[in-house]
Amino acid sequence: MKGARVEAVDLAFGYAGDPFRLAIPHFALVPGEAVALIGPSGSGKSTLLSLLAGILLPDRGRVEFEGRCWSELSSSARRARRIAGVGLVFQEFELLEALSVRENVLVPYHVNPALTLDPGVERRAREIMDGAGILPLADKRPRSLSGGERQRVALCRALVAEPALILADEPTGNLDHATATHAIDLLFEARARGATLAVVTHDEGLLPRFDRTVDFAPWASRGGVPVGATR
Amino acid sequence: MKGTWLLAWRYVTYHRWRSLLLCLALALTVVLPITVQVLVGRFERELTERADATPLVLGAVGSRYDLVLSSLYFRGRIPAPVNLSAAEALRATGLADAHPVLARNTAKGAPLVGVELDYFAFRKLVPKRGTLPQMLGDCVLGATIAEELGLGPGDSVLSDQENLYDISKSYPLKMPVVGVLAPNGSPDDHAVFSDLATAWIVEGIGHGHRPPQEQTDEQRLSTEEGHIRLNASIVEYNEITPANEASFHFHATADELPLTGVLVEPFDRKSRTLLLGRYRVDDELQLLEPGVVVQELLGFVFRLKTFFDANALAVLGATILFLGTIVLLSIQVRRRELDTLMKIGAARTTLVRLVGTELFFLALGGAVIATLLAFPILSLLLQHAGL
Numbered sequence: 001m002k003g004a005r006v007e008a009v010d011l012a013f014g015y016a017g018d019p020f021r022l023a024i025p026h027f028a029l030v031p032g033e034a035v036a037l038i039g040p041s042g043s044g045k046s047t048l049l050s051l052l053a054g055i056l057l058p059d060r061g062r063v064e065f066e067g068r069c070w071s072e073l074s075s076s077a078r079r080a081r082r083i084a085g086v087g088l089v090f091q092e093f094e095l096l097e098a099l100s101v102r103e104n105v106l107v108p109y110h111v112n113p114a115l116t117l118d119p120g121v122e123r124r125a126r127e128i129m130d131g132a133g134i135l136p137l138a139d140k141r142p143r144s145l146s147g148g149e150r151q152r153v154a155l156c157r158a159l160v161a162e163p164a165l166i167l168a169d170e171p172t173g174n175l176d177h178a179t180a181t182h183a184i185d186l187l188f189e190a191r192a193r194g195a196t197l198a199v200v201t202h203d204e205g206l207l208p209r210f211d212r213t214v215d216f217a218p219w220a221s222r223g224g225v226p227v228g229a230t231r
Numbered sequence: 232m233k234g235t236w237l238l239a240w241r242y243v244t245y246h247r248w249r250s251l252l253l254c255l256a257l258a259l260t261v262v263l264p265i266t267v268q269v270l271v272g273r274f275e276r277e278l279t280e281r282a283d284a285t286p287l288v289l290g291a292v293g294s295r296y297d298l299v300l301s302s303l304y305f306r307g308r309i310p311a312p313v314n315l316s317a318a319e320a321l322r323a324t325g326l327a328d329a330h331p332v333l334a335r336n337t338a339k340g341a342p343l344v345g346v347e348l349d350y351f352a353f354r355k356l357v358p359k360r361g362t363l364p365q366m367l368g369d370c371v372l373g374a375t376i377a378e379e380l381g382l383g384p385g386d387s388v389l390s391d392q393e394n395l396y397d398i399s400k401s402y403p404l405k406m407p408v409v410g411v412l413a414p415n416g417s418p419d420d421h422a423v424f425s426d427l428a429t430a431w432i433v434e435g436i437g438h439g440h441r442p443p444q445e446q447t448d449e450q451r452l453s454t455e456e457g458h459i460r461l462n463a464s465i466v467e468y469n470e471i472t473p474a475n476e477a478s479f480h481f482h483a484t485a486d487e488l489p490l491t492g493v494l495v496e497p498f499d500r501k502s503r504t505l506l507l508g509r510y511r512v513d514d515e516l517q518l519l520e521p522g523v524v525v526q527e528l529l530g531f532v533f534r535l536k537t538f539f540d541a542n543a544l545a546v547l548g549a550t551i552l553f554l555g556t557i558v559l560l561s562i563q564v565r566r567r568e569l570d571t572l573m574k575i576g577a578a579r580t581t582l583v584r585l586v587g588t589e590l591f592f593l594a595l596g597g598a599v600i601a602t603l604l605a606f607p608i609l610s611l612l613l614q615h616a617g618l
Contacts, residue, residue, distance in 0.1 A: 111238070
């Protein structure tokens with residue numbers, strides 16, 4: 001698998017009616033690298049992940065994914081590229097309670113006509129779940145799982161389509177140290193297979209494992225005041 | 232597409248109690264109008280078929296509806312009686328066949344209908360078991376009443392006592408069941424039939440007892456020129472047997488033998504027109520076209536049903552609005568889940584399809600429950616309505 005290149009240039013973004021502003025002169029992820037994104041709460045880390053994934057579009061500037069600017073694509077084309085190339089991991093896991101673990105892992109294939117659920121995909125899902133230690137839980141519902149197990153299901157869901165870019169928003173925020181280490185191991189296994197990895201984290205103990213760390217504080221402001229200034 | 236069905240099904244079954252409540256709400260909203268629709272349809276069909284199969288009905292002047300309902304359907308208020316002589320006079324015109332009907336009494340709660348044998352041919356009624364009435368006192372049961380009472384040939388039924396405390400009234404008559412009619416989906420299925428004479432005996436117009444000569448002195452009021460007058464203390468036979476059949480007699484003439492109505496079968500169109508014209512100017516008798524009377528009656532029913540339909544429509548509308556509110560609230564509650572699906576690649580149309588499919592499953596569940604509920608409700612209502 002080849003990792004994805006992502007680049008944000010002269011990027012500015014704000015939510016309507018909110019004094020928060022994100023302004024990034026330049027930020028890039030090179031293929032195969034692992035980057036930790038740190039910064040105080042409210043500094044826009046999750047917003048940047050959404051911008052990098054093409055979920056949000058900037059007010060100004062460009063975000064390019066594999067050489068194509070998200071803003072220049074139609075919403076369906078953006079969705080198709082995101083499905084094919086980006087794996088998202090959320091802090092709150094965001095599992096669907098009505099589905100089993102196996103169905104949660106394969107849910108991208110259930111909601112995207114662009115993805116075909118074939119025996120090869122199901123085999124890969126089993127392997128990923130096996131690697132994450134959740135294969136025995138495949139038929140259980142998320143509510144019967146522990147926090148760590150739920151996060152591993154969310155990680156498997158992000159990895160099942162073998163994305164070139166993995167964006168994880170505080171994937172260890174709700175986990176104890178041992179469970180967090182296991183979750184990060186799973187992400188780095190994907191990185192070892194070539195994926196580009198960007199992880200928002202507050203856990204300073206994990207930072208040495210990344211190629212570099214990017215501090216968000218200088219890029220975010222609230223009502224013209226840098227967010228980092230209040231820290 | 233398959234994935235959307237799976238996700239919708241999982242969501243509906245995961246929240247099974249909520250889904251069941253919604254299905255029940257939908258089911259109850261549709262089951263009543265559907266049931267009423269079927270019931271009214273059956274009611275209309277039965278009334279119309281019976282009326283269409285009866286060209287004309289002759290009876291005493293009075294309520295048109297009472298005469299038609301009593302003579303054709305053996306229900307409703309008993310109309311003023313018409314006498315046997317009226318039926319004989321009609322036959323004497325040579326314009327029509329006449330089928331007298333006396334339906335003023337009951338046996339085991341079912342209408343006891345006195346008819347002549349040709350009534351069975353007129354209504355195309357044939358015995359499924361046993362025979363038609365052979366002798367005075369015999370009765371045959373309609374298919375449904377026979378099944379309900381669990382009776383058949385060899386059993387017997389008692390006519391119902393009109394008034395338990397009035398000793399001047401006739402005694403209940405024990406009638407042997409000699410046959411059960413094949414079902415024909417009409418009021419005949421719910422009736423007990425005897426010949427006219429038996430029905431008059433049940434009325435108290437005829438009776439049987441030991442010969443006056445054998446009565447005690449206390450029971451003899453007077454003996455004049457061979458006529459013996461007896462008082463009311465004589466014991467009447469309450470069952471007609473070959474041994475006592477000859478003792479049964481009537482204290483009335485044809486002018487005094489009552490009928491509920493006379494079903495009239497004109498020989499041709501001209502005879503029908505002549506008869507209608509002839510009885511139009513009669514002060515004591517009326518000749519009705521049951522089809523016309525039933526259509527009038529159904530007009531009232533349908534006017535009432537229109538209001539009911541409007542009400543059902545309003546309830547359905549309110550339910551749909553409630554359901555819409557629930558769906559909107561549900562979307563609000565599931566906002567985060569739907570956002571997640573969008574982030575991992577679901578198009579907005581996919582989410583609309585997902586919610587639509589969930590609604591489809593709920594509607595399907597509602598329809599299944601409505602169907603399951605409709606059968607017992609309908610059966611109960613049909614039984615209650617005697618249809």
